[in-house]
């Protein structure tokens with residue numbers, strides 16, 4: 001999957017997105033709306049820390065207008081949930097059902113958010129290929145974004161890093177893409193790590209690359225991996241050679257790369273460095289990354305962050321108008337553009353430790369804070385949406401240290417990092433406090449999250465469960481497991497159902513799947529009901545707990561023109577459970593359940609009923625059980641726009 005998205009994304013480089021550069025909506029609105037979107041903020045934790053007096057701005061807002069749980073999407077994954085909010089529809093209307101969809105003709109996982117088409121016409125000159133026509137990245141979310149509707153009514157909006165908007169949909173409004181935006185490899189994360197310790201070399205490490213280096217006479221020669229060069233017929237990587245000089249006495253090293261020359265002390269970050277990855281004579285790709293000198297001696301260890309798309313010279317579309325990203329860069333210097341900004345896999349793989357990861361994630365927070373300030377300073381009309389990522393990323397990585405029952409709990413680490421999540425909520429409270437002070441009385445302030453959070457104790461291998469229940473068959477019945485992605489060992493002529501994606505189950509249906517065997521209509525419907533019932537009956541033999549709290553039939557929970565593209569069953573896990581890491585990509589491991597010992601320890605793949613997000617407002621919320629799509633309707637209502645027909649929500653300020 002990594003290779004697929006990576007290679008393809010850069011094929012789009014021949015063309016720059018042609019967004020209009022005209023100014024955005026000019027209407028001065030009587031009311032303004034400020035929305036702070038804190039990814040993954042959980043109502044229970046928010047309530048607890050509000051009651052303990054730790055979230056004073058939240059508490060004041062709750063007293064003013066109310067604090068509610070906000071019904072999330074089915075499933076409560078960020079791309080799905082934010083798409084509900086963006087479009088005011090459910091997944092049947094916007095077509096995003098999971099992080100991962102599947103190609104029914106290949107039984108293979110594909111990213112749901114964006115697709116890249118390679119150039120349809122190229123010219124070849126020797127070993128060089130020039131794209132002439134085609135080649136573009138496409139946002140796969142359907143329906144209109146709320147800021148597009150506002151634009152039609154000439155109401156200005158600034159939308160900062162809202163997830164599920166990569167590439168940003170065409171608009172004259174100011175938008176910057178967020179979650180879903182790749183690094184320059186087209187991946188969600190690609191850190192690089194250079195070490196002299198052979199024991200640390202691992203071939204296949206998720207989210208990055210580890211490379212052995214040698215110190216020869218105080219000097220290290222290394223190569224920084226660059227993106228695939230699609231201008232060359234053999235598609236090599238556009239790597240950059242660089243050199244490190246290790247100080248013979250002090251824990252210090254000098255790094256020389258392109259026109260940069262800088263000295264780092266041990267445990268020091270370099271700040272952003274801009275690099276140009278050479279493609280052909282007239283073409284290169286600009287990327288930005290940070291260097292971190294983890295150790296000089298006895299082992300030399302250097303970490304290089306994922307190479308982010310350069311906001312000053314974006315190789316892929318990240319903003320509307322493109323000049324918006326350039327303008328922010330001129331004001332603040334380079335900044336994180338990658339959708340999941342911090343490198344969580346680097347922490348998960350012990351490349352960065354907890355403190356180092358937090359240092360990196362703190363850069364994200366500081367950058368965002370400055371940009372929020374900047375936007376508040378010119379917020380004189382319309383809507384401002386601002387996104388906070390740390391609430392989600394840190395709950396994923398630090399849940400294990402706030403919860404003694406977690407298989408990855410570590411008492412020693414918990415002493416230092418057990419309060420990271422609490423501190424992160426307090427930081428969000430600080431952002432809100434700051435924002436409230438800067439807006440006038442006429443501004444409607446909304447704080448929302450897309451879903452809540454819960455522990456991830458045990459991983460469920462859906463495909464293994466399907467195999468044990470006779471719905472999925474391997475070609476070799478005696479084989480204990482099939483660990484390659486994309487079901488290479490599956491016998492499709494005897495398989496009735498399979499799982500792809502974090503919550504998705506598909507029937508192997510005739511004339512839809514390549515080798516489908518189940519007749520559509522009544523036969524498929526009967527099978528869906530049967531499997532859903534059995535899934536809900538299944539208990540964890542170790543704990544006796546129900547694993548799948550709700551197995552939703554897509555037809556029961558989705559409406560809209562794209563319902564047919566949904567998984568046939570969407571799994572809503574019980575508290576503590578989630579799909580395993582392998583099954584969503586089409587692996588069939590030996591055991592149905594496995595303990596999660598990974599640092600990725602909190603999650604939100606459960607039943608929507610148990611993972612609501614939050615909603616707070618400075619104006620009285622009248623809805624008892626508001627949902628994400630109701631917020632979209634609320635925006636229309638506040639600006640006096642007649643609600644577009646396809647929107648399913650109702651303003652939260654109406655009874």
Ligand SMILES: [Zn+2]
Nearest residue numbers: 040078392396
């Ligand atoms: Zn998340």
